[in-house]
Amino acid sequence: xxxxxxxxxxxxxxxxxxxxxxxxxxxxxxxxxxxxxxxxxxxxxxxxxxxxxxxxxxxxxxxxxxxxxxxxxxxxxxxxxxxxxxxxxxxxxxxxxxxxxxxxxxxxxxxxxxxxxxxxxxxxxxxxxxxxxxxxxxxxxxxxxxxxxxxxxxxxxxxxxxxxxxxxxxxxxxxxxxxxxxxxxx
Numbered sequence: 001x002x003x004x005x006x007x008x009x010x011x012x013x014x015x016x017x018x019x020x021x022x023x024x025x026x027x028x029x030x031x032x033x034x035x036x037x038x039x040x041x042x043x044x045x046x047x048x049x050x051x052x053x054x055x056x057x058x059x060x061x062x063x064x065x066x067x068x069x070x071x072x073x074x075x076x077x078x079x080x081x082x083x084x085x086x087x088x089x090x091x092x093x094x095x096x097x098x099x100x101x102x103x104x105x106x107x108x109x110x111x112x113x114x115x116x117x118x119x120x121x122x123x124x125x126x127x128x129x130x131x132x133x134x135x136x137x138x139x140x141x142x143x144x145x146x147x148x149x150x151x152x153x154x155x156x157x158x159x160x161x162x163x164x165x166x167x168x169x170x171x172x173x174x175x176x177x178x179x180x181x182x183x184x185x186x
Contacts, residue, residue, distance in 0.1 A: 011097040012125060019133055020148060032138045034173040037114035039068045043130055044119045046073025046088060054162055055119055056085065072108045074126055098125050109133050115140065115173070121158050121165060123149065140169055152176075 040062055044055050052073070059069045071086035078090050093102035109130055116136035118127045123142050128149040131139045141150040142165070154172065156164045 008097055015097050015099050016129055032114050039113045041111055041113040041116040042071045042119055044073055046075050100126050100129055110135055
C-alpha cells in the first residue's frame with residue numbers, strides 16, 4: 001500500500017509541475033493592495049462545522065466591505081442531504097494521482113481573483129494543487145516547502161487558531177504594496 005501511495009504521489013507532483021511549466025507567467029500578476037482588492041477567492045477544508053461557520057462569517061464581513069467573494073470547500077466525503085451556501089468538491093473529484101478535477105475546481109482555478117486565500121493552518125496536496133494553478137494575482141496560505149503554491153505564506157501557532165491566521169494575514173496585506181506618495185522637495 002505504501003509503495004502504491006508513493007507512486008501516486010510521484011505522479012501527482014510530475015503532473016503538477018507539467019501543468020506549471022505549460023503556463024506562461026501571467027500578465028495579470030501584479031502588486032495588489034488590501035484596500036484595492038476587489039475579488040477574493042477563499043479555498044478551505046469544509047469538514048468541520050465550526051470552521052465552516054467561521055469562514056462563512058469572514059466571507060460575509062468581506063462582502064460588507066465591498067469585496068466580491070467566492071468560496072470553494074473541500075469535503076472528505078459527500079454530506080448526504082446537506083446543502084451548503086458555497087461550492088464544494090470531494091475526493092471523488094480527484095484523479096488517481098490525487099489531482100483535483102471537476103467543473104467546480106477548474107472554474108475556481110480559472111477565476112482571476114485579486115487575492116486567493118487558503119484558510120487553513122496546514123496545507124495539503126489538494127490545496128497546493130489548486131492554488132499553484134490558480135490565475136489569482138496573489139495567493140496566500142500557510143507555510144509549505146512547495147514554494148510554488150503561495151506567494152505569501154503566513155505562520156501562526158496552531159493553538160492560536162484560524163482567527164489569528166486571518167488577523168495576521170490582513171495585517172501583513174495591509175502593510176504590503178501600500179501606495180505611497182512621492183515626497184515633496186522643501
